[in-house]
Structure formats: structure tokens, C-alpha cells
Amino acid sequence: GGPVREIHDGIRRGEFIPYYQPVIDIVTGRLTGCEVLVRWRKRDGSIVPPGRFISLAEASGEIFPMTLALMEAARDDLAAFYCDRPHLKLGFNLFAGHFDDVTIADEVEAIFSGSSIRMGQLMFEVTERQPLHDIRRARQVIARLQDLGARVALDDVGTGHGGLSYLLKLGVDVMKMDKMFVDAIGTDRYSVAIVDSLVKLAEDMNLDLIAEGVETIEQVEYLRAKGVRLAQGYVFAPPLPASSFLALVEAMA
């Protein structure tokens, strides 16, 4: 079979697995949760990053069963750890097609309602990199997820199609500042002006802000000085398989 068939069979065999990247409170140094990032662990043991298969999974529709499998696997990996730590959040990436239909909210409810992970611990990320097909419908899907108790983040803010209009129209709870702007810290003052503006915008809109792709102590210190509280990036940890993630965070949560 072709590559879509390979993805299909890989899902059936449980080869698409969650990696977990910690999200840190940079004021206290404590763990606040994680973001799930998919990896394809093939039968030969090799690990394939999402850049190599996610577009095809989205175009073919295989992303729908893949996302369900990831949510189930994350629930099973983290249930025990999250049960005793109700302040921890668990974030999943969704793609534009998930916001065409409220089915995703029913699926989330089915997967997590009987679990020790609470709905209030869940976060769903809508990326600005892809155009949403129907903003009003997407707003309804987001509202359904929020009615369940989950939170919704706008991901990759500043890079994409929706930009400020998505912030106004979607009713999200959280802004994720793209790595591109974090990278600008310590470079030229015009780029840093955009970081400062996004921080101010999140404050004024009463959104939580997560800075992504934080790689240096200098960036952490700049963000902290600006009042940013939440960050993820290689300076703390890369996305990790469940066993490494749990080993790392047992000590800090």
C-alpha cells in the first residue's frame, strides 16, 4: 500500500504515540502541565517526527483516529500522575478540520469522563498556521469544549492566517506565543517590541500566555521580567516519551 495505508496500519498497531513537553511556571520553577506532541514509533524502533506525516494524516482524514488514539494513550500514561495533582494541565494539538464539527467534543467527553484526569485539566490548541474553514462553527466547537470544562489555546500566535481576528472571534482562554518571537529576545529592538506587545495584548484580553520554544536563560529572564509566567522549550526539556517525562517531573510537581 501507499503512505496513507501505512499511516492507517500504524494507527491500528498503536505506533503513533504521545511525547510530552513540560510547561513550566517560570516564577516558581514548578511544573504546570505538558503539551502532547505525536511521534511515529515504527516497528523497527525508529522515531519519526510529525513533520514527516502530519500533513498527509490531515489531508487523508487519518488525523481523526490518530488524535483519538493519542488522547487515549495520554490518558493511560498520565492518569495516575495527574490524579493526585489536579493543578496540572494536559494540552493536545487539534487541526482545522477538528473545528468543523462538534464531534471532537463528544469524543473528548467519552475518553476522559470516566478517567481520573478531570475535564478542567484538559487544554486544546487551535493553530493559527492553518485557516479555519468556518469561524462561526469553530467558535461553537470551542464553546462546547469549554462547556465540558476544558480550556482552549490559540497556538503559534503571530505566524498565521487568523492573527488578531482569531483572538477576537474564537473566545480562546490562552495565547501561545510562537517561538519566532521568543527567538527575537536579545536581538533587535523592533522584534522585541512585538514580544512586549503580545504580552500586553494577552494581559489586556485577560488571556493566559505561554511562551514557546524558550531555549536560553536570557529568554527566561526577559519573559519573567515582563510578567510572563508560563513557558516551554528546550531550556527546560524537549518533548519526551512517557517514561522519561514521568521520571523528570516526579521530582518537580
Ligand code: G
Ligand atoms: O515536535 P514537533 O516536531 O513535535 O511538532 C511539529 C508540528 O507537528 C507541531 O508544530 C504541530 O503543529 C504538529 N503536531 C505535533 N503533534 C500533533 C498532534 O498530535 N496533532 C496535530 N494536529 N498536530 C501535531
Ligand code: G
Ligand atoms: O504545536 P507547535 O506548532 O507549537 O509545536 C511546537 C514545536 O516546537 C514542536 O515541533 C516541538 O518539538 C518544537 N519545540 C519545542 N520546544 C522547542 C525549542 O525550545 N526549540 C525548538 N527549536 N523547537 C522546540
Ligand code: NA
Ligand atoms: Na501546539
Ligand code: MN
Ligand atoms: Mn506552537
